[in-house]
Amino acid sequence: MEHSDSSMDPVLHQSKKLDSDTETPEGSDEVNDSPIEEVRLTVPITDDPTLPCLTFRTWVLGILACIFLAFLNQFFGYRQNVLSLTSISAQIVVLPLGKLMAASLPEKTLKIPATNWSFSLNPGPFNLKEHVLTTIFANSGSNTVYAVIIITIVKAFYGGQLHPLAAMLLAQSTHVTTRTQPCRYCPLWAQGGPSRL
Structure with a gap:
């Protein structure tokens, strides 16, 4: 022993x-x-304010991840065995893409015409804040819109065709009215309603 x-x-x-x-x-x-x-x-418990967060890479990767997840989840939603992709799958894919963009993009600063705003294509290494924000972007596209089922039923079973504008308004209105509270959009309701006037 x-x-x-x-x-x-x-x-x-x-x-x-x-x-x-x-x-x-x-x-x-x-x-x-x-x-x-x-x-x-x-995981540090303090924030590093020197890290850039809303960078060109964040917007490009975040919007692409949102579009990609929204398309795939809606596309695979029609299967008998529904395949659902979460934002974690986008989080795994985005990390090497962000590091690749950090290694390959030039450190060029672009100025937006008619404004005083400018941004850098590559402000430094791909960091934690950019990765988290890209995941938040992707998460916003990972849920399906339930009103698409109505549009599909009208087309498949009733032989009708909704105008694209009507279909978009239906999807947007059902998504907004059933998912969120009205007080988020109307500050008057958040303060107690019209009775406070």
Whole structure:
């Protein structure tokens, strides 16, 4: 039977050292109380305001991921066994694409005509904030619109054809009225309704 000394174990010694590095003072407002050690060691609890977030890469990858997920989920929604893709699949695909864009795009600054605004095509390495925002973009396209079923039924079973504008208004109106609260759109309702006038 071997006797192992825990002070000689390099992995255990490193883990103790890392735990002591992540400790915060007692009176500090920034307490990292995650029970999972890997989360405590890898996810910072503070924000780095120097990281760019709404970059050219974020908008391009986010909009493409949103369109891609919306198309695939709607396309595969007609199957007997529905195949659903979540934003995690886009999150996995977007990371190497973002790193590829960071490596290949030039560091050129473009100025928007007739404004004082300008942006860089490549402001630096692809970072965590860009990745999270791209995932949020993709998540907004991962849900299907339920009114598309109405449009499909009218076309498949009743032989009718809805005008594209009417179909779009139907989809938009049912999506807005059934999914969100009216107080989000009307500040008057958020403050207690017309009785406050």
